[in-house]
Amino acid sequence: MNEAATETGVTPRADGALLEVRDLVKHFPIKVGIIFDHETGRVRAVDGVSLDVAEGETLGLVGESGCGKSTLCRSILQLLEPTSGSVRFDGREIVGLRGRRLQPLRREMQMIFQDPYASLNPRKRVGDIVGDPLRLHGLASGQELKRQVHELLERVGLGPEHYGRFPHEFSGGQRQRIGIARALALRPKLIIADEPVSALDVSIQAQIINLLDELQDDFKLTYIFVAHDLGVIRHVSDRIAVMYLGKVVEIGPAEEVYSNPIHPYTLSLLASLPIPDPRENRAREPMVLEGDVPSPANPPAACRFHTRCPYATEICSEVEPELVHHGHGHWAACHHPLNREHPEAVRATLPQA
Amino acid sequence: MSLLEVQDLKVHFETDDGVVKAVDGVSFAVEQGQTLGIVGESGCGKSVANMTILGLTRGPNAEISGRIAFEGKDLNQLDADELRSVRGNEIAMIFQDPLTSLHPFYKVGKQILEAILTHQDVSKQAARRRAVELLGLVGIPDPERRMDEYPHEFSGGMRQRAMIAMALVNDPKLLIADEPTTALDVTIQAQILALIERLQDQLGMAVILITHDLGVIAEVADQVNVMYAGRIVEAGTLDQIFYDPQHPYTWGLLGSLARPDRPRVERLSQISGQPPSLLAPPQGCHFRPRCPHAFDRCTEVPRLEVRAGEAGHADRCWLSAEQKRALRLVEGRIGLEAPAA
Numbered sequence: 001m002n003e004a005a006t007e008t009g010v011t012p013r014a015d016g017a018l019l020e021v022r023d024l025v026k027h028f029p030i031k032v033g034i035i036f037d038h039e040t041g042r043v044r045a046v047d048g049v050s051l052d053v054a055e056g057e058t059l060g061l062v063g064e065s066g067c068g069k070s071t072l073c074r075s076i077l078q079l080l081e082p083t084s085g086s087v088r089f090d091g092r093e094i095v096g097l098r099g100r101r102l103q104p105l106r107r108e109m110q111m112i113f114q115d116p117y118a119s120l121n122p123r124k125r126v127g128d129i130v131g132d133p134l135r136l137h138g139l140a141s142g143q144e145l146k147r148q149v150h151e152l153l154e155r156v157g158l159g160p161e162h163y164g165r166f167p168h169e170f171s172g173g174q175r176q177r178i179g180i181a182r183a184l185a186l187r188p189k190l191i192i193a194d195e196p197v198s199a200l201d202v203s204i205q206a207q208i209i210n211l212l213d214e215l216q217d218d219f220k221l222t223y224i225f226v227a228h229d230l231g232v233i234r235h236v237s238d239r240i241a242v243m244y245l246g247k248v249v250e251i252g253p254a255e256e257v258y259s260n261p262i263h264p265y266t267l268s269l270l271a272s273l274p275i276p277d278p279r280e281n282r283a284r285e286p287m288v289l290e291g292d293v294p295s296p297a298n299p300p301a302a303c304r305f306h307t308r309c310p311y312a313t314e315i316c317s318e319v320e321p322e323l324v325h326h327g328h329g330h331w332a333a334c335h336h337p338l339n340r341e342h343p344e345a346v347r348a349t350l351p352q353a
Numbered sequence: 354m355s356l357l358e359v360q361d362l363k364v365h366f367e368t369d370d371g372v373v374k375a376v377d378g379v380s381f382a383v384e385q386g387q388t389l390g391i392v393g394e395s396g397c398g399k400s401v402a403n404m405t406i407l408g409l410t411r412g413p414n415a416e417i418s419g420r421i422a423f424e425g426k427d428l429n430q431l432d433a434d435e436l437r438s439v440r441g442n443e444i445a446m447i448f449q450d451p452l453t454s455l456h457p458f459y460k461v462g463k464q465i466l467e468a469i470l471t472h473q474d475v476s477k478q479a480a481r482r483r484a485v486e487l488l489g490l491v492g493i494p495d496p497e498r499r500m501d502e503y504p505h506e507f508s509g510g511m512r513q514r515a516m517i518a519m520a521l522v523n524d525p526k527l528l529i530a531d532e533p534t535t536a537l538d539v540t541i542q543a544q545i546l547a548l549i550e551r552l553q554d555q556l557g558m559a560v561i562l563i564t565h566d567l568g569v570i571a572e573v574a575d576q577v578n579v580m581y582a583g584r585i586v587e588a589g590t591l592d593q594i595f596y597d598p599q600h601p602y603t604w605g606l607l608g609s610l611a612r613p614d615r616p617r618v619e620r621l622s623q624i625s626g627q628p629p630s631l632l633a634p635p636q637g638c639h640f641r642p643r644c645p646h647a648f649d650r651c652t653e654v655p656r657l658e659v660r661a662g663e664a665g666h667a668d669r670c671w672l673s674a675e676q677k678r679a680l681r682l683v684e685g686r687i688g689l690e691a692p693a694a
Contacts, residue, residue, distance in 0.1 A: 064538035064539070064540065064541075065538055171627050173627060174627075201394035201395055201565065201628075202394065202565060202567075202606060202609055202610065203394060203605055203606065203609050203623065203624035204627065205609065205611075206608075206609035206610075206611075206621040206622065206623035206624070207623045207624075207625070209611065209621055210620055210621055210623055213620070228538065228539065229611070230539070230613040231568075231610060231611035231612055231613035232611045234611065234612075234613055234617055235611035235612075235617045235618070235621065236611075254617075255616060258613070268540060269539055269540065270613070272539050272540045272542070272543030273539050273543075273568065273613050274542075274543075274546070274566070274568030274569050274571060274572040275568055275571060275572075275612075275613065275614045276567040276568045276570075276571050276595070276607070276610050276612065277571055277595065277612075277614070278571045278591045278592055278595050278596075279592075279596075280614060281571050281572050286543070286547065287543075288540075288543045288544055288547050289540040289543070289544070290544075292508045292510055292511070292541065293538070293540075
């Protein structure tokens with residue numbers, strides 16, 4: 001990883017960061033054999049990610065399927081054990097904590113999942129689903145528990161009549177509200193929302209996004225918000241991190257990233273996005289990226305995007321670009337940064353013969 | 354004469370819980386070479402209506418009425434055999450999930466060959482040449498080799514290309530694409546949309562594109578139908594729907610979009626509540642329970658006709674032209690909010 005980035009912090013706001021992720025790596029071994037297995041390769045799902053999340057902000061995480069967004073989230077929450085690297089939450093190192101020592105942390109960090117049909121236990125009533133976190137952590141019981149669950153349900157837009165019902169009696173949007181109530185139950189500081197609206201219809205998406213927005217203000221929440229919908233991400237995020245094949249290729253304030261993308265991958269994501277405005281669609285230059293995303297088990301050498309990048313030159317396949325600061329808290333890992341007239345920012349050079 | 358003319362199509366399914374009125378009186382037309390976009394949320398009947406065109410919803414519990422005139426002949430009157438000669442031949446369809454629409458046991462090439470040999474009287478060699486040509490046409494590199502691969506060896510985007518190649522084997526006049534890019538990443542979606550547009554220009558076919566994504570509609574459609582709970586609530590040209598929307602549901606859809614190309618707004622305009630059950634839809638306008646502008650007349654069903662829009666721009670809403678113009682603006686943008694009292 002880039003030394004400069006670790007020294008100065010990946011963001012200028014490193015001091016007040018609630019979450020500091022450094023060089024986080026999660027590889028999944030590919031094994032062959034039944035009794036005596038051996039490793040034949042590794043899926044490099046997350047391959048050296050560093051980022052900070054400040055208290056009260058929303059960090060949007062975008063990228064295409066297989067880029068490691070979900071693995072990164074799960075590794076941060078210690079639902080997956082990172083291969084290496086460090087995650088500090090509120091100043092405490094949490095990588096390596098297990099069992100009981102991890103439990104207090106679970107109260108502080110919660111997750112909302114993509115599929116509201118698969119993430120709620122179909123045999124439990126809503127009251128139990130939302131109340132279980134409180135009960136398991138010994139925070140409430142009996143009438144007090146019931147009162148708190150009612151309060152949570154009301155806060156996410158459900159009524160007391162929903163307390164005794166089962167998940168199958170609810171629509172997708174309502175189920176997502178149940179998932180949100182469950183995540184809120186322990187009054188966490190950080191909520192990681194992994195594609196919380198992707199499975200929902202457009203009109204319901206807006207309801208859930210507005211709800212998450214209100215809750216952030218009311219409960220002083222910090223969000224990591226994962227989505228592949230760039231419109232949703234722009235609406236919810238203060239800062240945005242763009243991932244490609246296990247790496248963060250660009251990170252910066254949302255408006256900066258959208259109006260002045262530095263990395264060609266970010267530009268191509270924005271340019272290939274259909275805009276719901278016919279006149280603007282007709283007016284703009286189409287930019288269609290060739291080819292598919294390469295396999296993370298065998299990523300291209302050096303800059304991982306060079307196989308699809310229209311700006312790639314020789315250096316891109318030989319030297320891996322570092323994450324470089326381009327001003328205004330806007331970082332990118334590219335040898336040919338766009339929208340920037342600071343060639344001095346490009347530090348990597350071809351090795352001298 | 355339009356290439357396809359659907360008139361008062363109704364598809365009702367008998368279930369244990371009652372009759373589901375999945376499609377409840379839908380009429381539209383598709384002209385030669387044109388792209389019709391159909392937009393609506395899950396369960397609004399957009400897929401059922403289009404599967405019915407190809408006879409894919411026929412069954413003992415389905416009651417289908419109305420006229421589906423394709424080049425003058427009523428597809429609804431054809432028997433299963435006659436319909437089979439139309440399906441995959443003059444009208445082809447591609448689906449959302451290319452992995453479940455390709456047979457996992459057979460090589461991709463074999464599946465395309467089958468589509469050719471079913472409808473054309475040609476030798477196997479000629480069919481193979483045609484299949485390779487088509488795979489090349491849809492942008493699959495090294496088509497000769499990919500012919501002998503299985504679907505699992507294709508990526509999602511490549512599978513959808515193979516599905517499109519298969520749909521094109523008999524030079525269809527109409528291609529029905531049901532959410533063709535929903536399962537794909539944005540960069541791949543852009544490739545597939547560009548491909549569909551290029552093929553349409555080259556081959557002059559008409560396309561019905563079904564999607565829930567207004568961005569995709571804005572990119573490819575000429576005409577747009579907005580569907581809600583089994584009915585078309587608004588129909589017009591692309592620009593009419595986006596810049597002069599007449600139905601409150603369309604306002605809600607446009608307003609609830611988080612725009613990727615604009616700085617964020619304070620709060621998204623949202624449609625409250627959820628779509629009605631098609632077992633017991635509300636009386637009158639189906640959108641009435643969610644509409645903040647509903648009034649007593651809305652318990653009557655409004656017909657789909659030109660009301661407040663320009664010629665060719667029809668909607669199902671009782672509000673007057675002036676009311677529509679005033680109510681649809683929420684802080685300068687199109688949206689659906691209850692008017693301040």
